[in-house]
Amino acid sequence: MRVADLPLAPEYVEHFEREGIAELYPPQVAAVEAGVCDGDNVVAAVPTASGKTFVAELALLTADGPGLYVCPLRALAREKYEEFDALPGVDAGISTGDYDSAASDLAANDVIVATSEKVDSAIRNGAGWVDDLACVVVDEVHLLGSPGRGPTLEVTLATLRRRAPEVQIVALSATVDNPEDIAAWLDAELVESTWRPVDLRVGVHAEGTVEFDDGSSLSVPVDAGDPASDADTEATAELVRGAVADGGQALAFVASRREAERLAERLSEERLPAVADGVDRGGDGDGGDEGDGDAVDNRETAAVEVAAELREAGGTETGDRLAETAERGVAFHHAGLSSDHRALVERSFRDRKLSVICATPTLAAGVNVPARRVVVRDQRRYTGEGTEWLPVLEVHQMCGRAGRPHLDPYGEAVLVADDREEREGLWDRYVTADPERVESKLRDPAALRTHTLALVATGIAGSQTEVLDALGGTFYASRTSNPNLGGVVGDAIASLIDDGLLAPTDAGDDAGIEATPLGEQVSRQYVTPDTGVRIVEGLEAVAGMDPETVTELTAFEIVCDTPDMVDTYLGNAERAEIYQFARTRSAELTTGMTEAEDFEGWLESVKTARVLTEWVDGASVEELVAAYRIGPGDLESRIERAEWLLGAADAIAEVVGVDMPAFASARKRLVSSTEEEDT
DNA sequence: TGCTTTGGCCTGTAGACAGCATGTC
DNA sequence: CTACAGGCCAAAGCA
Numbered sequence: 066m067r068v069a070d071l072p073l074a075p076e077y078v079e080h081f082e083r084e085g086i087a088e089l090y091p092p093q094v095a096a097v098e099a100g101v102c103d104g105d106n107v108v109a110a111v112p113t114a115s116g117k118t119f120v121a122e123l124a125l126l127t128a129d130g131p132g133l134y135v136c137p138l139r140a141l142a143r144e145k146y147e148e149f150d151a152l153p154g155v156d157a158g159i160s161t162g163d164y165d166s167a168a169s170d171l172a173a174n175d176v177i178v179a180t181s182e183k184v185d186s187a188i189r190n191g192a193g194w195v196d197d198l199a200c201v202v203v204d205e206v207h208l209l210g211s212p213g214r215g216p217t218l219e220v221t222l223a224t225l226r227r228r229a230p231e232v233q234i235v236a237l238s239a240t241v242d243n244p245e246d247i248a249a250w251l252d253a254e255l256v257e258s259t260w261r262p263v264d265l266r267v268g269v270h271a272e273g274t275v276e277f278d279d280g281s282s283l284s285v286p287v288d289a290g291d292p293a294s295d296a297d298t299e300a301t302a303e304l305v306r307g308a309v310a311d312g313g314q315a316l317a318f319v320a321s322r323r324e325a326e327r328l329a330e331r332l333s334e335e336r337l338p339a340v341a342d343g344v345d346r347g348g349d350g351d352g353g354d355e356g357d358g359d360a361v362d363n364r365e366t367a368a369v370e371v372a373a374e375l376r377e378a379g380g381t382e383t384g385d386r387l388a389e390t391a392e393r394g395v396a397f398h399h400a401g402l403s404s405d406h407r408a409l410v411e412r413s414f415r416d417r418k419l420s421v422i423c424a425t426p427t428l429a430a431g432v433n434v435p436a437r438r439v440v441v442r443d444q445r446r447y448t449g450e451g452t453e454w455l456p457v458l459e460v461h462q463m464c465g466r467a468g469r470p471h472l473d474p475y476g477e478a479v480l481v482a483d484d485r486e487e488r489e490g491l492w493d494r495y496v497t498a499d500p501e502r503v504e505s506k507l508r509d510p511a512a513l514r515t516h517t518l519a520l521v522a523t524g525i526a527g528s529q530t531e532v533l534d535a536l537g538g539t540f541y542a543s544r545t546s547n548p549n550l551g552g553v554v555g556d557a558i559a560s561l562i563d564d565g566l567l568a569p570t571d572a573g574d575d576a577g578i579e580a581t582p583l584g585e586q587v588s589r590q591y592v593t594p595d596t597g598v599r600i601v602e603g604l605e606a607v608a609g610m611d612p613e614t615v616t617e618l619t620a621f622e623i624v625c626d627t628p629d630m631v632d633t634y635l636g637n638a639e640r641a642e643i644y645q646f647a648r649t650r651s652a653e654l655t656t657g658m659t660e661a662e663d664f665e666g667w668l669e670s671v672k673t674a675r676v677l678t679e680w681v682d683g684a685s686v687e688e689l690v691a692a693y694r695i696g697p698g699d700l701e702s703r704i705e706r707a708e709w710l711l712g713a714a715d716a717i718a719e720v721v722g723v724d725m726p727a728f729a730s731a732r733k734r735l736v737s738s739t740e741e742e743d744t
Numbered sequence: 745t746g747c748t749t750t751g752g753c754c755t756g757t758a759g760a761c762a763g764c765a766t767g768t769c
Numbered sequence: 770c771t772a773c774a775g776g777c778c779a780a781a782g783c784a
Contacts, residue, residue, distance in 0.1 A: 138760080138761085161761085162762050162763080163762095180762085181761075182761040185761095186761095186763075213761085214760095320757085320774090321756085323757085324775095399759090400759055400760070425759080426759085446757090447758075447773085448758080449757090450772090451771060451772040451773080452772045452773060589763075589764095590762085590764090591761090592763090629762080631760075634757080637754085637756090638755095702759095709763060710762095712764065716763080716764085
């Protein structure tokens, strides 16, 4: 099937042909046959990089009205927005927490790109564009199974379909075990395929040999030279070296940030391309010695450019080390990096200016960074309940990053094992195993509290029966003949009434409920009910405090102690000092040292509050990062959240009727400190 | 005695969505 | 019932 055969306007056909898309990939053909261009609902469970974006574009361009593209990450939203906006005659808009497109009138856009939470929030705040949609594309729909965010996605989709029953739904999923269940929920045709544009072989390394799933094998010379590093790291380094020597790029996945940095530093010391050539250039020999010297030189020049860009983007200790490794073509990547550095690393790798990225598992879920070879050194990860095996789905996503269409002849993914015995284990667990099933997490009490409140606050439901009715359209309900959510929803309603977020209506016959002004504000501000409750408690404490002692620190402490703030690790070495700080400033805090039910957690929030206080008082990123042992990216995320939560707290203070100007002033100072930093 | 190896204990650990309303070079 | 690797320090090993 060719692009020209599709029911597309000529300018689109021309556009796609210019982009090199002439012939459709098999999964795309299947999607067309399933009806993506005819307004039919389709679920496509296909590997990453098998042309999902094009399927999305087909649905959006052939839909009879405006379309919405929902995805899980802001960085992905940005990427798709730019892609859609480049389509001829398409006016695209974007709406995420950190970025709204300049044309704020989303109702006028042909395509809107948004994160799932932003869509949920838009519904809660009565955004007009929600009702006019003809088509909704949901990317990474398997996230339905994610405990934190899955319920939001399913409730949001249920609400969208309820409001516009005719809306076309196109859901794109990674390969999962039960895509048919998702398709059944959405009344969609299922398209399933494992086809990829580049061949991929997956293997497991043990004791110097990689055995691949296609029966081939590869021997990896074990360099026993460096006793300082273990066998897994040696094998990883050698596999990376091999890919680079071959003119390819490599991704190496490890479990922690520190390991990612260590591996990158180690690899960068080797002068990869030169070593890979088998030529020991020692310290001097810059003279052109081989025929492929040019390629190496170009790569080196490009890497030096990247390092310069990284240095320009902001100097911290982490950033300097990153620039140093990048200079030799190797970068590390994790969430502790500033967002500028992260984006730069991703982009430079995509532009082939870097040879290697050593990363924590997140890189697999983020923006598109394909490589010739992927090496998964660590398959476990710390989770708070000890180290756990990574989900099969996640490892498959890492492996799926191997192989760049048109650039690599094939992709290779290698899991590194300790010994032969473990090779068997990894083989069974990841190579031959099916990915996990996707199951709804809506039954979780916290999720139900959030969404019950939202349904009532937006006027969708006015009683327990109506809440259950609204939830009838969720993935959860479709998965069971007897949802039996009644009891759990009843509990959620009772607890929300208890917290003053809902109230029984006067009519009182059918157990009618409505949101209190507080509940309405909590829902609109998009904070969880528990956060709302914590803010109210804080305000009650403030009302009893001497106004002189209500400061910005008070405001920061309240919002940092809510569940919507990320917690900050409190090291043993600094615990005493933070404790001391809390004691000397106790008059400004809403929680007494003895009354915190979770003392450790509270002390962590005091640490976060202290960091933010110093930030607004003019401390630099560099100083804070050094003093509190957090990454620049961690500081960014806390500032961003504090900004949001202080705004929410300010709105809640007004509803509750407590005068707390510190919320607004702290927020204003945060915003201006951030702007100052930018200049 | 001095240098190296071994053993045991302590420490630290992945990631990232969301509000709202204006003034601005 | 549930981790575990890396770093540090001190004690033991060795010439």
